[in-house]
Amino acid sequence: MINTTDKNTTEPKVVWNFSNRNLAEEELRVLEKGMSYNHSCTVNRSKVISNVEYLFHQASKIPKESIDFKKWDEDPDDIANKEIRVLEPKQLSLAADLKSTTEKFFQHAQMSIKMRKDKNLNGNHDDKILLKLSKDLSILITKPDKGRGVVILDRNDYIEKLEKILSDNKKFKLLNQDPTISRQNALTTVLRQMKNEEYFTQQEYKYIKPVGSVPARLYGLPKVHKNNVPLRPIVS
Structure with a gap:
């Protein structure tokens, strides 16, 4: 010792x-x-932004839908025929607040990292x-x-x-x-039945449903x- x-x-x-x-x-x-x-810690900007986007979709109750980027690239001039989501004022305000807070977080994080590197x-x-x-x-x-x-x-x-x-x-x-996956499937079955009986919403079901159990x-x-x-x- x-x-x-x-x-x-x-x-x-x-x-x-x-x-x-x-x-x-x-x-x-x-x-x-x-x-x-x-x-030598760093900030994973992509991961932070992804988490903030997930928070926005959860808080604003906007489903996060996948976009067919290939189709948009094939015909970029046909934007008028594409479905465009229009955000409500409250959702726009929330998005602006989250963006501002995220940028402040990045600024403070970079300053903190620089100070630590200068000391060491x-x-x-x-x-x-x-x-x-x-x-x-x-x-x-x-x-x-x-x-x-x-x-x-x-x-x-x-x-x-x-x-x-x-x-x-x-x-x-x-x-x-x-037995992990079989138990996960059994729990998912029970949760799905409870959702169908309206004990909780579809959004709540997605949030509590186990995924990728190990x-x-x-x-x-x-x-x-x-x-x-x-x-x-x-x-x-």
């Missing part, structure tokens, strides 16, 4: 190294910054160190079961401990097939203060 304290704070930043890898000083320096360290001149070098650590398949870097910090484990040891947890027949059972993922968080560093299983 390596315990360090930041010069600007009394909070200790701890790195537990239970692996067989010897950490270089520069690797330790980067890991001490914690699991949430990320100097070693960012690119840190990225290379983290990339090198991530490519070492003999280790696994995670967080402790309780509190803050960074834990480095031997990957094989981590897998062995998880397999031991899964071997407990009282808590886990091996299935021949994944089985839960199991991982372990190391109990760093216990002998042999056991794992606490987490189902996410």
